[in-house]
Amino acid sequence: MHSLATAVAVLAACVTSATARNDSLATSDPFYPTPWMTGQGEWSDAYAKATDFVRQLTLLEKVNLTTGVGWEGEQCVGQVGSIPRLGFRSLCMQDSPVGIRDSDYSSVFSSGQSVAATFDRQLFYARGYAMGAEHKAKGVTVQLGPVAGPMGRAPEGGRNWEGFSPDPYLTGIAIAETIKGTQDAGIIACAKHFIGNEQEHFRQVGEANGFGYDITEALSSNIDDVTMHELYLWPFADAVRAGVGSIMCSYNQVNNSYACQNSKMLNNLLKDELGFQGFVMSDWQAQHAGAPSALAGLDMAMPGDTLFNTGDSFWGTNLTLAVLNGTVPEWKIDDMALRIMSAYFKVGLTLDEPPINFDSWTSDTYGPLHAGVGLDYQQVNWHVDVRGDHGDLIREIGARSTVLLKNTNNALPLSKPKFIGVFGGDAGSNILGPNGCSDRGCDNGTLAMAWGSGSANFPYLITPDSALQSQAIADHSRYESVLDNYADSQIEALASAPEITAIVFVNADSGEGYISVDGNEGDRNNLTLWHSGDALIKNISSMCNNTIVVIHSTGPTLVSEWYDSPNVTAILWAGIPGQESGNSITDVLYGKVNPAARTPFTWGKTRESYGTDILYEPNNGKGAPQSDFTEGVFIDYRGFDKSNSTPVYEFGYGLSYTTFNYSNLVIKSANAGNYTASVGKTAFAPVLGNFSTNLADYLFPNGSFRYISEYIYPYLNTTDAKAASGDPSYGQNASEFLPPHATDGFPQPLLAAGGGPGGNPALWDVLYTVNATITNTGPLDGEEVPQLYISLGGPNDPKVLLRGFERLSIDAGESATFTADVLRRDISNWDTVAQNWFISSYPKIAYVGPSSRKFVLSGTLQ
Template identity: 30%
Template structure:
């Protein structure tokens, strides 16, 4: 990071450049020139500042099939590591990816809280706890900015659910804001993040892009944030209120309320030129930090970048460290690869891995290792047998594999001449923001996916057309579907990208007989930067009952059954909230049937957030893998076979029943969503003390916050509180090396004072040890752990507090007390 001398020189350069810019140029700098970039100003050496979506990969300005990105595990997985250094590794990998693509700012991390597991974007956030969220977020930001790439922490603030997300006004107490929802932002700003994204939603009567109190007063004033505040895409809807409310950049170019309107507002005196200058200073500071301004050295010299990072190895390591072994009866895991002769792998998601959630977090990875592929490769001497059992996917998967060779995407002009052509692995094409650089958008008329389909089985196959615009599907030269799927006035972001509509066509095919398939999409004028097109394929399958029977039979004949269940993109995605925590389709029935057939049933839960498990007490083991990224199957094999320990601990509480949740509603009433639970979200609600009015001792969660098993055992030998820290000694009492996450919680010993939970997380640390070895860790107890927000300030609540060294919030191992 920059030294104080470098910062002083940087600010002098800003003032010098600012003096040369006229008002028109300064205003032009504040709005995107297109979907992802701010305009360049060559006369002062300023390049176009380029942004890209994250948080698990770097899409770049072209979301293109020939421009794949690494796909790391989801943010919930990252938080499940409980290790800021693992999060820092993720940031470094993505920083390397950004630099290779010319990206200056990554729109990540997302540090909104898990107020309710019904939140549709739950998988893209870290945790229900603000401290854990902050620590993982700081690691991510540090790793990313060490690579010279700016992080843009989002969505400031209280953007914790998706229903009516563009317009909802969140009503939340100042105490809950300060003690929970603002904490990750406050800590990450203090750690030196370079930009912040203002959310769509309102808070207590003002939208966040106009929120003078929270943006100017708190973020820029009290916290001293010197970076740029950028609107979420299309979140800025007014001119004067956003300009005076603290917003610095309105994105993207289309629908932005600034430009000529802001220029007129300044000339009319409604917005001062001093306010414009402050915004330009922040943009120049940001551009200088990321190396987009030639007048100053970047904040991080290129010589200090971590280069040559093995992204596949990093993705695999992060995944294994995130997996949470929630249940492991009688040491069912790890499996002995030498003793297993036949393994049943069951579930549609075992073959079609859910590696990421839906919405803007989606990327096109270089490759995907499915659970089936990972286990098959890791068990060369065993027979691995696969059966679908149950398929929860409401839409057909994109055509891929040996039956479809090759698959090509082609952009054509109105005359049918090819403008661009690329071979792709799966029949799924998306462009968002820009078409390929070689294509003049004005000339592009159609995009098509074409392939030769050689079926492996005879029967009725299903093909599906999915896209935004006019679609034509031809099979063997015959048109089998043609329709205008969306109207020209529809918003592509909220329709095609978040809630696509699939159109299925049955096609009779003969095994081994090739047929040409072409899906054509007519691009709407003015929508060249928004192309989404998928050719889906489904092989002939038996009815649902027969599939379940087959899975049970395969499981009965195997030494061990591995069932992969999970959610789909239609369940967990940006743009909408969940309506249930139940697994989609007949997956619960699949697990029950398999468990009845084979007592050695291991259930792998492939979901980004909590799901219900009515079968949990009947299976040998449950492994939570979140959305594990592109190395899903390889990491799964490592953990199931004991080559790596399941390193994760729960970053959020998993309920046994939906009704047990402290917070259920994500649906506004008359445009407002009231956080009536105040500070009692997540485990704070589950463990609310007697003054909270939420006594829940009759409703234990299925798996509590912080829970996770390993392949060894630990003894907590001592806990002392000295010099503002908890000093904990633990010993590995098992037969193999392992890792433990030592969690320290504090709680008041009486019910006097403000409403508080029974305990709350004050700190944590990861330890590793060989069999028989002991490790001592010192975990600071910050002053804030004993404070509440009261009457406009932080107040220490005097009294005696329990300090607990724990394996989870519900599993204190050793306790001490401290007087405050």
């Protein structure tokens, strides 16, 4: 049982970084006490069950519930302690947002960014449900996803593919529907990473030091109040409104306070203003303090040890002591346990859950239960096949998320072409196997999944080369492929063959910051295609007048050198499609699926046109690198509109094999009531009892079970509290180092902008309903994605904001009605003085069209 000095943990900073810093740097205001959950709304039944359960727990059991057992402590990437006395097995936390990391016989789904391109609420939900069902069948209780941070502030961001879109409205709808699907499947969703986690560089000190950067504190994302509310917090409000059970706080600092102990972010914005009822979990090693992190809003420490495999913990023994000596009040540990168990019961989990049937640390059937120390060798993998028919869904999402960016003279769809030539390593297999690179940390073969903890193991991978060849054989077409980007003579011979239709596959990869691929430390170094992809396209299109380009990428790439070549007849963005990659793209190329997807980000002409970028070099000496979000809310298409920069392909753009007409715009007022600020006070913080102050009750129970080194326990090893803490200054007055009101448990005033899940309930009132008629005027049945944009009219507002969309299936010659509800929040701005939402007096104009720069219909919101 190792424990760190409580004082050291405290001094790690509960409000701002303890490191000496320039006073001109951004700061984060303290907000205390941490709000206690109330069980409001749809949480009431789960809250009642949790209250009954937590009331039975001892302090040791409550601490066990909140503290991870340590890296490689048990089978999942994260587990808390169990409560055998009540038949409660450990919670199992497992990546990832595209599939079950480190397992077998499970699926690899399309990325969040890819599914966002479908603009299809039903597919958002279906994907979430299928992933949730697979996780549950493996014994997982908390799926570490979906992702709204990063949103994609900078297109080079390494983990943008895990999220959905740099547009907060699209991301908000996607994350909400994914959460509903995941939790309807019977496990807890964990929305991440909260908040401002927009790049991989400098997110962790140790990681940055390993790459040769001499810094002592993690990067600070410096975000103003308006930008926080109108952009980065927006999708998390949707997540809370959807009933998400858990939210993961991020590695970075926000305004120079670590996100996992930032009382402004966790206490004020998340738990108070947004009314979050679930629990806040730290990212792995993102906790930097003991008692202060609890008081600032953290509820669960992952993986439990301060650094992997050390056995040291900010919580565990230290949290037990902090409660015993009053540094952490009893009501706070009760609230932490209540939040965890309320989320548990809310999704239908019971005390009779089946055991975990896989192991994150070995693919073998037998291995040590405690991999970190190699103890308790037993069966740890049962190789349970949980895939069901999800391959069909993955194939559908892969096809329906493919964006047709260019299609000259109806080059597509293909119809039994005489001769198909496929080019590029991205069409083929990884010669090491689809799982040959740990956590997919390489870019060999076709890019169907990017790298990092957001990855999973392929059960199989259908490559474009294999799928297209099968189609060509069925059509009696001639088929050849060259899968080496640098085989110049072979490429020239094939590309210059008569009557050939050339399909060129190229990619651009990225991932999490602990892996560097070809010098890209998570974040992309540039926006060009990898493996000389641009040169490959130009070379082939110079010889073949019917060159089709397919891009697999984790975001936009620069296409200006070749996209407008008359010999490049079609361009498709196929994103990160998952295990059915080849089948999905074949379905689109041959017209089995008529494309309707829309690009979920903007394709700029230059890197500079985005106005944002990654901070690649430290800029604050050895202190925390400072990333100032000076662009405010103007990222992606908002920034392009502000600078009057013309993109290559605008946000929301995408073509079809048929055509559509927009007409008959109708805007109806819903006659909603007025917006009123929330008033009143909370109840007292509930205290559930079952609390002993006798330190002898907290000693390690020698003889009851074996002590395992590096495992995190809640027990003391002596009744001398100072000795148990290992802290020379143990016993000093908590008021000397805790912020004012940090331990207050009496009624607190309600925030004006709060009052319900996702914020003030009136924000979710429907103010208007917008309808339009969409007619398929072409020869083929197809789908269309009409989009609603609104101008808020103010001088500091973006030109337009996405505020509605719908994917409609319309047969040739038929019409359908597009419908979008405009909520109060959709036309509101954040008032930094009043700390509340308001609707400005500027005129509000609604626009409907097929993209963010093509508006066919418009009308005023009266």
